[in-house]
Amino acid sequence: MQTFKLIVNGEQREVSADPSTPLLWVLREDLKMTGTKYGCGIASCGACTVHLGGVPTRSCVVPVLLVGSRPIITIEAISNDPVGRVVQDAWVSEDVVQCGYCQSGQIMSAVALLKAMPKPTDKDIEDSMGGNLCRCGTYVRIRQAIKTAARQLG
Amino acid sequence: MTTAMSSSLRSITRRTFLRVSSAAAGGLFVSLHLDWPASAQQTPKLQAYPPDAFVHVRPDGKIVIQVNRLEFGQGVQTALPMLLADEMDADWSQVVAELAPAADVYRDPLYGIQLVGGSGSVAHSFHQYRQLGAQTRAMLVAAAAAQWKIEPSQCHTQASVVYGPSGQSAKYAELAAAAAHLPVPENIPFKNDSDLRLAGKKVRRLDSRAKCDGSQKFGLDLDLPGMKVALVAHPPVFGAKVKSFDEKAARAIPGVQDVFEIPLVKGTGVAVVADRFWTAKQACDRLRAEWDATSVEHPDTAQLFAKYRELAGTTGNVAVSRGDMNAIHSIPDANRVVAEYEFPYLAHTPMEPLNTTIRFDGDGAEVWAGSQLQTVDRIAVAETLGLKPEQVTFHTEMAGGGFGRRATPDSHVQREAATIAKRLRGTPVKLVWTREDDVQGGYYRPMHVHRVEIGIGADGMPATWRHVVVGQSILAGTFFAAMGVQNGVDSTAVEGTADTHYAIPNFHVSAHHPAINVPVLWWRSVGHTHNAFVVETLIDELATRAKADPIAYRLKLLSPGAKKLRACLALLQENTAWHNSVPRNHAVGVACHESFETGLACAVEVSIENKRPRIHRATIAVDPGFAVNPLTIESQMQGGVSFGITQLMPKGAITLKDGRVEQRNWDGYTPPYIKDAPVTVDVHIVPSAEKPSGCGEPPAPVISPAIVNALSQLTGKRYRRLPLTEI
Numbered sequence: 059m060q061t062f063k064l065i066v067n068g069e070q071r072e073v074s075a076d077p078s079t080p081l082l083w084v085l086r087e088d089l090k091m092t093g094t095k096y097g098c099g100i101a102s103c104g105a106c107t108v109h110l111g112g113v114p115t116r117s118c119v120v121p122v123l124l125v126g127s128r129p130i131i132t133i134e135a136i137s138n139d140p141v142g143r144v145v146q147d148a149w150v151s152e153d154v155v156q157c158g159y160c161q162s163g164q165i166m167s168a169v170a171l172l173k174a175m176p177k178p179t180d181k182d183i184e185d186s187m188g189g190n191l192c193r194c195g196t197y198v199r200i201r202q203a204i205k206t207a208a209r210q211l212g
Numbered sequence: 213m214t215t216a217m218s219s220s221l222r223s224i225t226r227r228t229f230l231r232v233s234s235a236a237a238g239g240l241f242v243s244l245h246l247d248w249p250a251s252a253q254q255t256p257k258l259q260a261y262p263p264d265a266f267v268h269v270r271p272d273g274k275i276v277i278q279v280n281r282l283e284f285g286q287g288v289q290t291a292l293p294m295l296l297a298d299e300m301d302a303d304w305s306q307v308v309a310e311l312a313p314a315a316d317v318y319r320d321p322l323y324g325i326q327l328v329g330g331s332g333s334v335a336h337s338f339h340q341y342r343q344l345g346a347q348t349r350a351m352l353v354a355a356a357a358a359q360w361k362i363e364p365s366q367c368h369t370q371a372s373v374v375y376g377p378s379g380q381s382a383k384y385a386e387l388a389a390a391a392a393h394l395p396v397p398e399n400i401p402f403k404n405d406s407d408l409r410l411a412g413k414k415v416r417r418l419d420s421r422a423k424c425d426g427s428q429k430f431g432l433d434l435d436l437p438g439m440k441v442a443l444v445a446h447p448p449v450f451g452a453k454v455k456s457f458d459e460k461a462a463r464a465i466p467g468v469q470d471v472f473e474i475p476l477v478k479g480t481g482v483a484v485v486a487d488r489f490w491t492a493k494q495a496c497d498r499l500r501a502e503w504d505a506t507s508v509e510h511p512d513t514a515q516l517f518a519k520y521r522e523l524a525g526t527t528g529n530v531a532v533s534r535g536d537m538n539a540i541h542s543i544p545d546a547n548r549v550v551a552e553y554e555f556p557y558l559a560h561t562p563m564e565p566l567n568t569t570i571r572f573d574g575d576g577a578e579v580w581a582g583s584q585l586q587t588v589d590r591i592a593v594a595e596t597l598g599l600k601p602e603q604v605t606f607h608t609e610m611a612g613g614g615f616g617r618r619a620t621p622d623s624h625v626q627r628e629a630a631t632i633a634k635r636l637r638g639t640p641v642k643l644v645w646t647r648e649d650d651v652q653g654g655y656y657r658p659m660h661v662h663r664v665e666i667g668i669g670a671d672g673m674p675a676t677w678r679h680v681v682v683g684q685s686i687l688a689g690t691f692f693a694a695m696g697v698q699n700g701v702d703s704t705a706v707e708g709t710a711d712t713h714y715a716i717p718n719f720h721v722s723a724h725h726p727a728i729n730v731p732v733l734w735w736r737s738v739g740h741t742h743n744a745f746v747v748e749t750l751i752d753e754l755a756t757r758a759k760a761d762p763i764a765y766r767l768k769l770l771s772p773g774a775k776k777l778r779a780c781l782a783l784l785q786e787n788t789a790w791h792n793s794v795p796r797n798h799a800v801g802v803a804c805h806e807s808f809e810t811g812l813a814c815a816v817e818v819s820i821e822n823k824r825p826r827i828h829r830a831t832i833a834v835d836p837g838f839a840v841n842p843l844t845i846e847s848q849m850q851g852g853v854s855f856g857i858t859q860l861m862p863k864g865a866i867t868l869k870d871g872r873v874e875q876r877n878w879d880g881y882t883p884p885y886i887k888d889a890p891v892t893v894d895v896h897i898v899p900s901a902e903k904p905s906g907c908g909e910p911p912a913p914v915i916s917p918a919i920v921n922a923l924s925q926l927t928g929k930r931y932r933r934l935p936l937t938e939i
Binding site: 059075076078079080083086087088090091092093094095096097098099100102103105132133134136137146149150151153154155156157158159160161162165180183184187188189190191192193194195196197198199200201 | 426494
């Protein structure tokens with residue numbers, strides 16, 4: 059066990075964990091922030107996506123040891139971000155979610171996309187969202203919501 | 213749950229009555245009690261559970277509605293409250309929907325147990341929830357009328373307020389206490405359709421916001437004081453037993469609390485209990501368990517297909533036989549089509565890994581589970597713990613998908629969790645199935661071989677159709693067998709073929725059900741995904757041979773009674789003007805299929821990119837009877853077709869080699885991502901006032917034959933073996 063100082067959603071948090079513990083499980087079990095989801099543990103589904111130093115990152119394969127001083131933003135705080143809020147609202151207005159389990163990760167990926175590319179094409183959307191799995195198949199509405207959010211931000 | 217079962221259960225009759233009460237919490241509770249006749253008791257015997265309310269009119273104005281179903285994406289947590297709130301004239305903005313725990317009163321009115329299955333949630337509870345709303349409203353109106361000393365008929369209601377003729381008004385919350393002392397009225401008429409404010413309208417989901425800001429709690433998110441996390445090392449071959457394991461290595465990891473062998477439904481496993489997931493995972497990885505697999509069959513995909521193909525050459529147990537099966541002999545060889553299809557095992561892999569939390573206290577237990585089969589799972593937990601079902605409090609947790617995977621007649625996950633909780637008496641334990649456990653753990657859609665011989669008549673239509681299906685029975689050995697297995701035929705294996713609406717004069721379907729050491733289960737739409745694929749690709753082939761328009765050909769072949777499919781094909785035709793303007797190198801494929809009493813027709817525009825089908829567009833026409841929430845139906849159609857594409861994915865197969873599953877996670881068994889799904893899906897609903905039918909499962913079967921029918925036009929090839937590894 060080691061102590062780590064993490065900057066999570068703008069706050070400094072101290073956790074005591076095995077250094078190999080993926081950031082995902084530190085968030086979920088130590089910090090009790092369960093909005094970030096476990097889907098596969100091998101970075102295949104994107105349900106665990108957080109922004110690490112501003113970069114969308116699969117937290118299930120990042121050992122807490124390697125996080126360092128990079129700030130972590132999770133779904134719980136994405137509404138504080140102007141783009142994040144618009145994306146969440148677009149998700150609600152387009153009635154995107156079904157089971158909803160993958161949607162934290164989808165939204166985190168979509169926010170990162172719109173920050174990098176305010177007017178994404180269908181191909182941009184496919185490239186950026188291509189690693190986020192949704193078994194309910196909400197992809198059509200995810201596309202719509204991203205386009206709606208882009209319009210509102212533009 | 214299957215189409216066949218749902219119709220056989222139609223005959224169950226029941227008596228219902230309402231009960232009202234006030235409680236310490238204040239307000240009005242309305243509970244529905246069901247009184248079951250003896251004939252409904254084919255299912256496990258149920259013990260009484262303290263009844264709970266369906267509606268709670270709270271003093272603060274909130275209307276809390278209990279949903280007698282698991283919500284796992286299908287939208288029932290919005291649809292059923294809509295029906296109740298509409299009849300009640302409740303203020304929709306004040307409605308709170310909760311997932312009801314396991315209890316007698318929450319049983320499916322037709323199936324007789326509490327479950328989500330057979331796309332029956334809205335269809336079966338449609339009347340029930342409207343009635344609850346109408347009766348609750350009548351009591352609130354009666355309370356107001358008594359207060360104002362007028363007749364109830366002089367009052368009207370809107371948005372949780374009763375209005376009198378002389379300007380009087382009272383909020384439901386203010387009337388709740390008085391209403392709780394009134395008798396429950398009988399025979400309250402429902403609203404006219406034209407007065408409905410919610411039902412039939414596009415209403416957004418109640419659970420959207422919480423699922424977009426991370427606050428929605430799923431079963432896996434549960435956190436209880438002192439809770440431990442358990443993982444189980446499962447045998448590498450189904451049913452194998454633990455020979456040895458390195459308990460010391462596992463226990464050496466700080467935070468590991470217990471390591472022990474447990475019995476499984478088949479074979480044994482090793483449970484590891486720790487303070488957190490990652491600790492349990494590391495300990496599990498260090499067990500280095502050795503297994504005794506000598507006494508169990510080692511299934512092997514290649515060998516199974518060889519065996520199945522051989523069986524498919526012989527007639528099985530007869531599901532349906534019409535006309536003259538020798539009629540094919542009078543048809544020249546050139547007018548015969550002989551087709552053999554192969555379908556692999558498929559895993560459901562819902563996004564939220566399977567899990568169950570249990571705390572056993574000696575004389576009682578509490579369970580938290582996203583269960584599709586609460587009645588059965590509760591009994592299984594009680595049995596495992598040596599309790600009576602009524603000693604088990606069973607909470608229904610929001611679930612991250614399921615597609616059938618959370619409805620296991622053997623309750624294997626709950627039994628594992630209960631076995632572990634029993635040993636850790638007093639401590640809540642959350643059992644987690646890792647994604648690897650899920651992918652490798654069985655309970656797949658069975659693999660199948662279909663063999664079909666068709667004789668084409670002079671008019672280009674099929675004159676004879678002989679069809680043999682080979683695959684494991686899903687229902688055999690479960691308590692559903694009595695309803696769904698007849699003459700040695702599992703109705704789920706042949707549904708979609710045996711009951712086809714195509715009028716083929718000489719028609720014969722039979723089935724073989726080999727017993728194989730692989731647990732199998734219903735996979736969204738159960739038998740329809742493979743049956744619709746076979747029927748709809750062959751019909752397309754026949755239409756092509758006849759140089760006929762695929763929609764016109766189908767309409768010609770459908771029986772006059774196939775009203776829903778006819779309506780869907782007609783609506784599809786109206787909405788596919790885009791057919792005429794698809795680019796070169798694109799093709800349009802069509803398919804239609806009815807399942808769970810819902811008709812569906814689909815057209816897709818497909819091209820080939822990087823040797824894979826690229827699905828530019830899909831148009832769907834659906835006839836689900838009265839569309840309770842057209843917005844949810846649209847979503848279910850869009851999502852359901854994406855789910856159906858799983859069986860076309862190049863890695864869309866679970867295979868076994870010498871008894872071991874060859875895939876471990878989504879890297880080896882890969883469902884559709886955004887680029888694999890249609891870019892757009894427009895959904896058209898047949899206007900209908902008929903009783904609602906299901907929408908969760910029906911979109912899954914129709915998409916893959918439509919895609920493959922388009923591919924056939926592009927390549928000239930026919931595709932009879934899934935997954936589509938090559939085009």
